[in-house]
Amino acid sequence: MPLRGGKELRISHVGLRGVVGAGLTAGHALDFASAFGAFLGPGGPVVVGRDPRSSGAMLREGVIAALLACGHDVISLGVVSTPVIQHVIRRLGAAGGISIGASHNAAEWNALKFFGPRGVYLSTAEAGELLDIYHLRKFDFVPHDQLGKLRHEDAALDWYLDELAAVYDFEPLKRFKVVVDCCNGTSSPILKRLNERFGFDILRINERVEGVAFAHEPSTTARMVALQLAPLIQPLQADAGFLFDVDSDRVALATDEGAPVSEEIVLPMLADYLLPRGAGKRVIANLSSTALLEEVAGWHGGKVVRVPVGRQAAMDALASFRPEQIAVAGEGTGAVMMPQFRFIYDGIASMLAILSMMAERKQKLSEIVAGYPRYSILKGEVPLVSQRIPALLTELRARYAEGQLNLVDGLRVDFPGRWFHVRVSQTEPLVRIICEQRGDPPRALYAELLEQVRSYS
């Protein structure tokens, strides 16, 4: 039984997301794109791209119609990754952009993400304004002779690769034999082009860009890495394996020994790589990400800024620092932003950073991973009615008062060597429990928490 409304459609500051047909419809695409057209104000082209889901074609048509009706020219990129869209917005000085794609969700889902000038996600305040226009349904349609014009841009992929090539030294990276599970998503054409244009040695699996049936659940988790990618590494004598979600903003990995690595490791690894390289000493991470981050940051005199879970909180936190103060930002899901890439969640850029790390340190990926102390994380979720959540959190707060409490997003409690986070999902009617310990898994604490949360269900 759904415990909150809107299980198949979620409209929030993050944009809109839903199961196409049952929740997300053509009308939503038109309404939201019209609201975005009004939000941006008159003039200026808008960049539109989508991931390969079949429903993306339908939503794109609606988005294009609405933007043209608001007087915005539209630059259509076809099927591309979200980072490519963000780069094109900046390159062309566009007014903004819309990415149509449901990232790591199953094929029947889709979503719209909105970007302002320079390809940045909308701030919470801007997203709130967009929502207000959407709800008011007061759009600024222009007369017939002022409608926008549509054009297609095929060079986007190469522009994106140019930018990557400007940041990374590709030369030493070409030596690595890399296997990638594209999960039938937008990473596939990008990696193909990396091979063709720069001579990378990347072998792709699940490389067919697919609209309906993905080879497996498109989430960047160690479980998915273990499914098809990890077993291939040793037989192929590859140096590393990477798994991308459908819109290529997240990444997970397998070592040269064929071991799937927890998705939690990507952010600490990149912090370890980037902290000593620049002036930025701050790492922005959400409350649910591993405590390994604090340990790694400590090695390099860095400091972790913990923010609520969700892209919006990360974007707002970023906005309160100068870019050069930040070393890296991201989530434990494998979505990482680097200042070199203007804080765009970008799995491909993360992969290149990890390969660069291997090249510069002259270390195998398995050796790098083995260099980090072991942390064990346990995650679970319990469906819960909204009314009971405050009581639950109050009880937990009292019970674990001896720990260090953080109430910014649900409840996070830190103890020496372990911590837990109990929070309400933004996308589903669930309470999530995340529990981590240095060394072995915190099974007793996890069981105790699970029992307490369940007593409220």
Place this chain on the structure above:
Amino acid sequence: MPREHLLKIGVSGIRGVVGEFLTPHLTCGFAQAFGTYVGAGRVVVGRDTRPSGQMLQHAVACGLLATGCEVVYVGILPTPTIQVYVGATRARGGIAITASHNPPEYNALKLFNGRGLFFNHYERSELLDLYHQSDFRQAANEEIRGIVFDLETAPGLHFERILKHVDAERIRQRRFRVGLDAVNGAGSLMSCQFLEQVLGCRLHAISVDPGRPFPRVAEPRPDTLGDLSELVRRENCEIGFAQDPDGDRLGVADETGRVLDNDDVLALVVDAALERLPGPVVVNLSTSAAIEEVAAAHGCRVYRTPVGEANVVEMMEAVNAVIGGEGANGGIIFPPVQLCRDSYTGMAFLLDRMARTGLSISELAARLPRYWRRQGQFRYEHGRLGPLMQALEDEFAGAVLDRTEGLKVLLKDGWIHVRASNTEPVVRVAVEARSEAGVAEWYGRVARLVA
């Protein structure tokens, strides 16, 4: 202008001024209703050259895809060509994005069934109900299909059908000097191809740039075709053709540059068609009585319907008509090509007639029964139509009355038809008589009552 005429959603479909009135939302919703009505399958989408066509095309595609239809996009094409293509490719249906002869700020959807025909009145009512109920089929991701493009094949299919009914070789041999004004509409490229390459004419064309705005009033009438008259005279053309933006209506100028009454054009084509194959004729109530005379000469019967292509087509299907059309607004409907208004069939028939008889177009027109006609329009106001009709009945007491649409007063040697427009906030008056004085007198009496 009254707000309700800037947007019209009804049994005829959806039409309005693009911007605040005809929005992508309404258009997409109508396409969703259409997709739900015809069912998941291929739906053909094309458009005329209006600047709003591109925006609406994406809104239509969005709505169709959302219901699980596959979109076959045929680009900028005349409406009759789209209709031929729908029927020939056995699609589920078709949508032409065009406001036909309306001014450029308007746009509309013309909706066709799997045979490329307008839906009948009952089907259109069902579709409208479906739209209002908003109970659309919502396709899930695995049911959503894509957009395919076929920008090439449709004109050939259309030409092929027409050429079965004229002696193309004889037309080509004549190397007719032809003037063309395509109003920069959907026929701009295709009409040049048809007249020059298919029918071997020496073509002098104006307003055949689909990227430019309409250079004249979109409706091809004697009072709007000054440029064509001038072109015909300047280039010594034997005939001049004018189209509306979606290429379904035809205007004709003779070799002197005089623009023929559209009723006479229809009468010429009806005569040509009946000579080949006698049978029932269908025209609207505002069409000239010359049609009855022409048909009678071939021993054929004429049926009358309310004004509007869909009405004429519906009756033509019901009585298995061999030819039909709408006089005043320049529509020629020849079912063997396609049961729709088609300027291309009209052009081919007239050239064929000239080639066969060796007569000029003015000589052909001169042989038609001679009538004088006058059309006019007056401001429409709610609540005035009823009293106006009463007054007309009193004014022409004793005349035979036809109340099928508005009021048609049948007089000795003539008639008067007064009705409210379906598309604009006006009352339309049409008068026909055997003499110039007769028309002037009747029109004057009606005008005094209406004004």
